[in-house]
Amino acid sequence: MHSTIFALCLSTILSFLPPTAAWGSLGHRTVAYLASTYFTPESTRFTNRLLNGQDISEAALFPDKVRHMPQFAYSxxxxxxxxxxxxxxQCGINMTRDCVINTGCVVSAIANHTGRVADPSLPHYLRGQSLRFMLHFFGDVHQPLHTEAEDRGGNEYEVAFDGRRTNLHSVWDTLIPHKYAGTGHDDEFVAAWLWAQRLSGDDDVDDDETRLEGECLHDAADCALSWAREANSYVCSHVLAHDVHGQDLGGEYYQGAIPVVNEMVRKAGRRLAAWINFISANYTTTTDDAGDLDVNHAIQIQ
Structure with a gap:
């Protein structure tokens, strides 16, 4: 019961906090909605249970909303x-060089929280919290500038976008996704859902069982590192391929970025779904033995 009260109080606090960026809230919502289109029935029940029925795209924003709160400073x-x-x-990631040991990084965070979501010994609310981190970090690791140290991931790289002065990181986090998928939609939930539907519709395979074949599932740390390296390669091939300092990126640069953004968001959603399907397939619900409310059934690994 205490864990349920904690979760409800935290949800109330978060509802008053403004969303912050990292693929922007539109990008993160889209990754989460896209993943849900690939879910098995077990995954749908599993995520709804751990999120206490919260909209999955809203749950994906949790890590950005709490990162500046003192109790979550470690994240x-x-x-x-x-x-x-x-x-x-030259682009490339070296885990021992680039992932800070004391604080961790997005690769180690994905490995950690994927394991925690799959851990039946953890309390319901901790698994739910780790699922929220998992939903978010699968998006972050596919954003090229979340895998790059140059100019603090582009945060100190001054550019313009459609006449607005900004920085390169914000262009990739927020401005490109909003111009491409958010224009004409007052409701961000709707814009994200429609973008996710378009990306899901790009699949050549109709059979649900084969749609996610080939996705990396052998080891979360190795998989996340390979995804980070893939995203980082775009820093050389497009993001910083040319010196665009001070230039307006709302034209030709934006057009060249759209296929990259679509590919990375699509892969993030597919890979997130593959992992959640993999985890949920190994679980069955049991009678409530955790002292939580009815929706918080304990889960045991088979």
Whole structure:
């Protein structure tokens, strides 16, 4: 019961906090909604249970909303991995060099929270919290500038976008996704859902059982590292391929970025779904033995 009260109080507090960026809230909502289109029935029940019925796209924003709260300060370094490379001449991630040992990084955070979501010995609210981190970090690791140290991931790289002065990180986090998928929609939930439907519809395979074949599932840390390296490669091939300092990126640069953003958001959603399907397939619900409310049934691994 105490864990349920804690979760409800935290949800109330978070409802008054403004959303912050990292793929922007539109991008993170889309990754979560897209993943849900690939869910098995077990995954749908599993996520609804751990999230206490919260909208999955809203749950995906949790880590950004709490990162500046003192009690979650430890999580700030989990949103990125700072590749100490030399774009555009050379891009690449070295785990021992780029993932800070004391604070961790997005790769280690994905490994940690994926394991916690799958851990039946953890209390319901902790697994739910880790699921929220998992939903978010699968998005972060696919954002190229969340895998790059140059100019603090582009935060100190001054540019313009459609006449508005900003920085390169914000262009990739928020401005490109909103211009592409958010224009004409007053409701961000609707914009994210429609974007997710378009990306899901791009699949060539109609059979649900084969749609996620080939996704990396052998080890969460190895998989996350490979995804980070894939995203980081775009720093050299497009994000910082040319010196765009001070330029307006709302034209040709934006057009070239759209396929990258679509591909990375699509892969983030597919890979998130593959992992949640994998985890939920190994679980069955049992009678309530955790002292929580009815929706908080304990889960045991088979």
């Amino acid at each position: 700030r370094g989990w949103h990125y991995i700072d590749a100490q490379d030399s774009p555009p001449q």
